[in-house]
Amino acid sequence: MVKSATNRVEKNNKYHQILEAAIKVFARQGFHQSTVAQIAKKAGVADGTIYLYFKNKNDILVQFFNYKTKEVFGSFRTEVDRADTCPNKLRYLVRRHLEEFQLNREMAIVYQVETHQNSRLAEAQIREMSQMYRDLISEIIEQGQQEGSIRKDLYVGLVKRFIIGAVDEVINTWLHAEEDYDLVSMADPLVELFIKGIEQRDKTID
Amino acid sequence: MVKSATNRVEKNNKYHQILEAAIKVFARQGFHQSTVAQIAKKAGVADGTIYLYFKNKNDILVQFFNYKTKEVFGSFRTEVDRADTCPNKLRYLVRRHLEEFQLNREMAIVYQVETHQNSRLAEAQIREMSQMYRDLISEIIEQGQQEGSIRKDLYVGLVKRFIIGAVDEVINTWLHAEEDYDLVSMADPLVELFIKGIEQRDKTID
């Protein structure tokens, strides 16, 4: 029993070693420019060992979305539930999103690249995760509409893209920036833009 | 004169044949999965012919950004100049953007993929184009602030990402959608979101 537990940990170790190594390598060079040998070297295992834990090179990417990002996106819901009003839920969501991506720069890179591919190598996983995120926003918006804090005349599908896209681009810009800066500090101003828009409202009224 | 014109067209023909074929192939399979042989076949030329017009496979992508997208992004400015007020400029810009990308689905795919890569194969071209777009939005926002239609307390850098990202995601969703729908119809509602945000404003005031 002890042995079994140890083995399992060992196994997990190798599995995670390889996965983490792969993410680093993919992040730097992109999936297609990365070789299995590079991943193996970075993970400190033999090339062949990778095939004991992953069906093939592609499968590493699939597992990445299953293991790493599912965990991250799962945490989003917890975070959203901590807030009560719609604007706060949105704020918490975006903050957490940026926080996580800032902490996991390499994950962020791989995520950005692969979700924008056409022939997605982890299509199913990406769709599932994307759906989770969109559902979360749907719920927030709908709650806001019930609360009366959000307009009722919105095409919710579009609002989702509006929010997702903006967050995405804020991350994307950060990833491609020459110098590093704090990504999380973008959260509140961004959410404010979502809510209020860019319009100058009449001062006497406001 | 006729001959000269013909020659020019002829010459352009091969170059454009290859470029258009390449875009189609890249759009379907991604750059790395595409082979020079596939491009040649689709263009109706021999493999070697490609190397008379392009330095190497990579150069096809670079030329694509120089020729195809530069043209498209150039047209954006013309469109923006046709409108006078800031909201209209924004509306015209987004409409045109979605129009062009809807008309050139394959270009759109390649554009989306390559601009989100980490190790960008056409880095210089992408940066230049991206800069053009951001400058355009900067101008619009600043004009709006002078006009009094746009809030003055905005971090313009963030506004740019907010707009670009949202448009990007609207296109991205369209590209990955199971069924086809009219992309351009998203333009006005989207711009309205930029301007007004999602907030429910006080009814007595509104």
Add this chain to the structure above:
Amino acid sequence: MVKSATNRVEKNNKYHQILEAAIKVFARQGFHQSTVAQIAKKAGVADGTIYLYFKNKNDILVQFFNYKTKEVFGSFRTEVDRADTCPNKLRYLVRRHLEEFQLNREMAIVYQVETHQNSRLAEAQIREMSQMYRDLISEIIEQGQQEGSIRKDLYVGLVKRFIIGAVDEVINTWLHAEEDYDLVSMADPLVELFIKGIEQRDKTID
């Protein structure tokens, strides 16, 4: 210990298999006309295997000069040291040279071709070996001059070329001959020519 020895032999085997095969192929067709696939086939390995032992096709040639000919030229010194007088040293050197080249016909061919190229693919190696040979002759001549058996009014640099060239051509002729004959039997008459020249000396004096 046995295992270690076996491993070493095994390892050496593949490396040498390829090298020997390459020499045969190069000898028959010349370096540029030889393909990696031909070498692989002759060595009984897969094409890719060659790149586990050699950096590229060119490197095979470089290794050939490092491994094969360095060994041969090293043996020359041993041979020279066995003799005491200058004429004998020269005799032993030339004999050994012709012997080795006769035994390794393919090595001889590759050697002849590559050392006469202009843009030498193994420049460094060839220079080094060539230098070894010239140094050996220098020593022999100088010793002969001290002994009194060799004229002191010689331009040693020229003597080296005189000897090297003659030996070279004797080998070259043998390599291009229609029918095979004993190369080593040329050694003594050739050395005699070096020493005595072709001149008929006055009989009363002689």
Add this chain to the structure above:
Amino acid sequence: MVKSATNRVEKNNKYHQILEAAIKVFARQGFHQSTVAQIAKKAGVADGTIYLYFKNKNDILVQFFNYKTKEVFGSFRTEVDRADTCPNKLRYLVRRHLEEFQLNREMAIVYQVETHQNSRLAEAQIREMSQMYRDLISEIIEQGQQEGSIRKDLYVGLVKRFIIGAVDEVINTWLHAEEDYDLVSMADPLVELFIKGIEQRDKTID
């Protein structure tokens, strides 16, 4: 008739232009590394034009040996005939040989390389020329033996290689030398080595 003559000259011009250009290119890069396009460019003609004057790339090399070196080797006989005694004939031959090769460095390079190849691309031409040279030396030696100036116990075949090889190597060394020096000045000392050898003869007798 005038036109015909003109045409012929024109034709010859192009033919020689290409041939001279090819020699330069071959000399710098070797036959296999040289491309038809490079030769055409250096000759100032179109790629296709080369095929109006030469059957293929190989044929350029064949023509080179037919045209350039046959001329040079023909001049050797004239030179030899100017002298009367054997040693002088030998001296004139070697002088002329070194003179010609010094004047035509590029020819010398191509000659050296191609005559040492195994699979000779101009086999027939090289054999013929080589034969001419060997015949010339045979005649000289035989005359010397009749004159009494050359030993009669020589294996003439070996003497030929001895002389040819030494001259060859003197040229080869010159071609590969870092700095330029006068090749012709080697002629007389070299011939003296042929005749007298390197041996120190008894002083009282000498």
Add this chain to the structure above:
DNA sequence: CATGAATGAGGGTTCATTCAT
């Protein structure tokens, strides 16, 4: 479980040669 040597299919690129103009 782990290894890493070996495999061989596949792809980018070059270049001698052709042929319509």
Add this chain to the structure above:
DNA sequence: AATGAATGAACCCTCATTCAT
């Protein structure tokens, strides 16, 4: 005769995957 764009066969090399140890 001259051109040079077009061709496509051929080659070097990479790398995902396998399998004997």
